[in-house]
Amino acid sequence: MSDSQQEPDPKIVRILNPPNFLKQKVKVAPGLLDELLARADRLVEGLQGEFEAGTELRIRRLSECFERRWLLQSSREASVLELRRLCHDIKGEAGSFGYPLLSDIADLFGNYLRETPSAQQRREVVKGYIDAFQVVWTHKIRGEGGEVGRQLLASLMQLNEKAQALA
Numbered sequence: 001m002s003d004s005q006q007e008p009d010p011k012i013v014r015i016l017n018p019p020n021f022l023k024q025k026v027k028v029a030p031g032l033l034d035e036l037l038a039r040a041d042r043l044v045e046g047l048q049g050e051f052e053a054g055t056e057l058r059i060r061r062l063s064e065c066f067e068r069r070w071l072l073q074s075s076r077e078a079s080v081l082e083l084r085r086l087c088h089d090i091k092g093e094a095g096s097f098g099y100p101l102l103s104d105i106a107d108l109f110g111n112y113l114r115e116t117p118s119a120q121q122r123r124e125v126v127k128g129y130i131d132a133f134q135v136v137w138t139h140k141i142r143g144e145g146g147e148v149g150r151q152l153l154a155s156l157m158q159l160n161e162k163a164q165a166l167a
Contacts, residue, residue, distance in 0.1 A: 044096065051097040058086050059133045066130055071123070080118045083126075084110055090133070101145040101152070105132050108156045116163045125159050132156060 062083060069079035091106035109129040113121070132152055136145065145152065 048097060051093055055090060055094065055099075055102070055137065058090050059130075059137050062086050062130050062133060066126055070126060073119075076118045076121075080113050080121070084113045087113070098142045099136070100143065101141055101149045102133065102136055104149075104153055105129065105136065105156065108153070108160060109133075112160050112163060115160075120163075120166065122163065122166075125163055128159060129156065 065079050065082050065086070069075040070083065087106040087110040091103045091110065094100065094102035094106065112125065112129070135141075136152075141149065144150075
């Protein structure tokens with residue numbers, strides 16, 4: 001090895017800081033964390049009306065899909081997919097807007113629809129879930145629903161267990 005090509009000293013460490021291109025693209029909102037959280041809360045409150053209109057429509061669609069398509073064996077598969085999609089949408093939004101009971105019902109109904117073959121799904125079970133949505137929404141039961149919410153969820157879980165035993 002020549003004198004001009006010496007081995008680097010292993011005790012010397014170099015730290016390379018790569019450029020942060022993401023930081024250049026993202027604008028950070030000014031303000032303290034509390035202010036940012038308060039702003040986010042106001043935005044969510046502003047969307048409350050849209051959530052309510054959308055949920056009203058989704059629950060109506062659940063009922064229509066059941067009555068017009070699920071009851072017909074020829075369109076049951078497609079209607080199950082539609083019911084599952086509607087449940088997914090309700091589940092995803094309800095908790096954020098103060099309706100975790102609706103979210104739990106949607107979760108249980110989605111599980112029933114997914115885990116029970118469509119040919120073995122029972123009319124009274126599907127109708128029971130749709131009725132549960134309508135009762136909670138009509139009475140605007142916010143939060144967990146207290147004792148009534150616990151009883152409702154327990155009865156829906158029993159429906160799912162019975163359905164799995166029959167499948």
